[in-house]
Amino acid sequence: MIRHLPLAAFVALLAAGPQWLPEFHITLLNYIGLYAIVAIGLVLLTGVGGLTSFGQAAFVGLGAYTTAWLTTQFGYSPWATLLIGLALTGAVAFLLGFITLRMGGHYLPLGTIAWGISLYFLFGNVEFLGGHTGITGIPTVSLLGWELKSGDEFFYLIWLVVLLAILGVRNLLDSRQGRAIRALKGGGVMAEAMGVNTPRTKIVIFLIAALLACLSGWLYAHLQRFVSPTPFGINMGIEYLFMAVVGGIGHVWGAVLGAGLITVLKQWLQDWLPHILGQSGNFEVIVFGIAMVLVLQKARDGLWPVLLRLLPASARQRRLVDAEALPRRSPAAAGSVLLTAEGVTKRFGGLVANNNMSLSVQAGEVMALIGPNGAGKSTMFNCISAVNPASEGKIAFLGESTAKLRSRDIARRGMSRTFQHVRLLGQMSVLENVAIGAHLRGSKGVLAAALRLDRGEENRLLAEAAKQIERVGLKEHMFDAAGSLALGQQRIVEIARALASDPCLLLLDEPAAGLRYQEKQALAELLRKLRGEGMGILLVEHDMDFVMGLADRVVVMEFGEKLAEGEPEAVQRDPKVLEAYLGGVE
Numbered sequence: 001m002i003r004h005l006p007l008a009a010f011v012a013l014l015a016a017g018p019q020w021l022p023e024f025h026i027t028l029l030n031y032i033g034l035y036a037i038v039a040i041g042l043v044l045l046t047g048v049g050g051l052t053s054f055g056q057a058a059f060v061g062l063g064a065y066t067t068a069w070l071t072t073q074f075g076y077s078p079w080a081t082l083l084i085g086l087a088l089t090g091a092v093a094f095l096l097g098f099i100t101l102r103m104g105g106h107y108l109p110l111g112t113i114a115w116g117i118s119l120y121f122l123f124g125n126v127e128f129l130g131g132h133t134g135i136t137g138i139p140t141v142s143l144l145g146w147e148l149k150s151g152d153e154f155f156y157l158i159w160l161v162v163l164l165a166i167l168g169v170r171n172l173l174d175s176r177q178g179r180a181i182r183a184l185k186g187g188g189v190m191a192e193a194m195g196v197n198t199p200r201t202k203i204v205i206f207l208i209a210a211l212l213a214c215l216s217g218w219l220y221a222h223l224q225r226f227v228s229p230t231p232f233g234i235n236m237g238i239e240y241l242f243m244a245v246v247g248g249i250g251h252v253w254g255a256v257l258g259a260g261l262i263t264v265l266k267q268w269l270q271d272w273l274p275h276i277l278g279q280s281g282n283f284e285v286i287v288f289g290i291a292m293v294l295v296l297q298k299a300r301d302g303l304w305p306v307l308l309r310l311l312p313a314s315a316r317q318r319r320l321v322d323a324e325a326l327p328r329r330s331p332a333a334a335g336s337v338l339l340t341a342e343g344v345t346k347r348f349g350g351l352v353a354n355n356n357m358s359l360s361v362q363a364g365e366v367m368a369l370i371g372p373n374g375a376g377k378s379t380m381f382n383c384i385s386a387v388n389p390a391s392e393g394k395i396a397f398l399g400e401s402t403a404k405l406r407s408r409d410i411a412r413r414g415m416s417r418t419f420q421h422v423r424l425l426g427q428m429s430v431l432e433n434v435a436i437g438a439h440l441r442g443s444k445g446v447l448a449a450a451l452r453l454d455r456g457e458e459n460r461l462l463a464e465a466a467k468q469i470e471r472v473g474l475k476e477h478m479f480d481a482a483g484s485l486a487l488g489q490q491r492i493v494e495i496a497r498a499l500a501s502d503p504c505l506l507l508l509d510e511p512a513a514g515l516r517y518q519e520k521q522a523l524a525e526l527l528r529k530l531r532g533e534g535m536g537i538l539l540v541e542h543d544m545d546f547v548m549g550l551a552d553r554v555v556v557m558e559f560g561e562k563l564a565e566g567e568p569e570a571v572q573r574d575p576k577v578l579e580a581y582l583g584g585v586e
């Protein structure tokens, strides 16, 4: 309950605002609210999803111009034009997102600048939109018979939208879909390997951010009752991003803080700088530039986390609810072949990392893939899990060729993996990281999450994650940030994440690296238990004692090729292996 006090106080202050605040402050708050709505979208898109956009102002313009034109020219009701604006923005954003989101690195921000500028010039140059003079005479909005004529009245509508946007986005982030969105930032490879459709997830957050911007534009048009292209240019696009970054790009409330700070500061600087400097000009832009550099230097995550640190730490530990266990896939028949790889070759340009490799894994067996550094073991793993498909050869999982399957399709069929270089989301709890593994065992979408209609399923997913964390012996770290664990433990978290998908084949890339002796013993025990339950395990490992004491069969690789294959004892005695590999170790 105490946790909600600051929010309750904030809402109470807002509700009382128009009674005691001067009109000028209400106007300022209205703008803060409008900007915050756009910045909330950017928190989701850029802060959480890692996709930088400078072009959000153009979507604000789409919302504003759609309603301005349709209400003034054709007498449409503002509520109808809101729906039309959202539909139009959705369509435009889908198209732009489809094209730009494929671009990686700095091409994406550049792409957003390009369409931001294009839409701005479209608004300014299309005659029926009033050119650079814009459109006047936009009607007021009526809400349940109440006409919102003054800024005071509009204030309530704007801040209601802000609060609902915060609530919706926070709910979304605290869900299966939210974890998928957050997994984007950890690199698409891990998310895809856990079954997340990353292109779709990117489009979804891009659409949400665009729709929020459109909503802000619609509100703006009916508050101002006049639109012109200026507020929708690229400058404003940069300013929105600036607000989100300063406030705290990874935090929904940071958007409100950033919008508030920048708006008030801008107003203040515009009033005072000309007095101080004795001449007029846009000097605030220079101050903003310096402030941005300072914030990025001193508080990379923005000011919201700094503010949070000043408040007493609230018990944010998540409560786990008893929930019905998730259904499990039917186990493969004992001894049946799960995976076959034949003649697999993988080339990286001129380098042949895997050459004519073959292996198979059965249900209820531990198969180890060993070999010196650079032998090509991880490459083979990546070919099998379609993270980096083979150049030649045949791989079949459960009798089906994986040639046309993506990594997420293979995950859906029951193969799960860990990574040689741990791919966890360091700031997220161990519980949430492991729950990403259960992604494919849930089905609730973005809307259900935003409206909190996914709680039943969510409880089951989290209970499953908790079960796997207990199983791997990390119960006491369940609510710790994954990044705070020792590297060896992080590898174990990856195993729990893989297990949360209920796989029939588990691919473990160096699971024992960084573990202490007793932890290795416990891991070997766990893997034996999983094998006993009928799971197939393919293991890459350098620790020979661990491998030889656990594996049923061993494949030895050298220079990308298979050197030997057989039971551990036989492989250990093989002169070729002794010479090439084990000889150097023993």
Ligand SMILES: Nc1ncnc2c1ncn2[C@@H]1O[C@H](COP(=O)(O)OP(=O)(O)OP(=O)(O)O)[C@@H](O)[C@H]1O
Pocket: 348, 351, 353, 371, 372, 373, 374, 375, 376, 377, 378, 379, 380, 420
């Ligand atoms: N994406 C890539 N692009 C180019 N070369 C690569 C790529 N991935 C791996 N290689 C090369 O392929 C060879 C095999 O690497 P791989 O990581 O599969 O070996 P490994 O047996 O897993 O080694 P280690 O035990 O050190 O992890 C190496 O020479 C490596 O540099």
